[in-house]
Amino acid sequence: MMLKGTKLYSILTGACPKCHQESMYDTKNPYILRDVLKINDHCSHCGTRYRMEPSFFYGSMYVSYGVGIAFAIGTFIISFLMLETSLITAFIAIVISLIAFGPIIMRLSRNIWINLFMSYDKSLVKKD
Template sequence: MLKKGTKLYSILTGSCPKCQQESMYTYKNPYNLGNTLKINEHCSKCNTKYRLEPSFFYGAMYVSYAVGIAFAVAAFVISNLIFKTNLNSSFIVIVAILVVFMPIIMRLSRNIWINLFIHYDPSLTKK
């Protein structure tokens, strides 16, 4: 169960890392492809600024690599070990999974990155 106040809650929901009361993203649907990465300038509840510095989210590219590898490994394990596909079919499954889940991977990476620098403040939820 995801509890407010945990990093995991903020990462998986895309909520403000400081107060966790609203989404960082302008559009909730990550598959709205033209707007997948559009984030608000700041949180309307606690006024936390999301872009800490210019090009802040470039660091999320490194996180995205690790998250993409995790998705690829999971796709390989499921396709090859559970469904007993051959290596060529497993490769196709991996590529398909990465393409289909790319908007989610990009958002998860940004969520992880910002949560490394901004921490939850429980006093903000009592206001």
């Protein structure tokens, strides 16, 4: 993939921010709600610890707010401006989209948060 080696790749895929070789999450599917926030302790490829300190991911709640606003604005633009629905219908669409995309927003926020503190290191990637 062309994005491999960029923060965007790690953010969108949930890959290890240091080596991009494996997922940070126990379960890749965010819609398995009991496992949505279960994260591995470390990367089995490069050994990077994902929880740098206790409560590290509390900061991702701030990111989650921004990501949720972005989803809400996108939904509003699609429903009210493009489909020309009423404001009530647009509001209902926003609520439904935030509920439907909630697990994705949670994971995306964690991915963004950890990528603010870690960068890709191409020396950790195996040469084939």
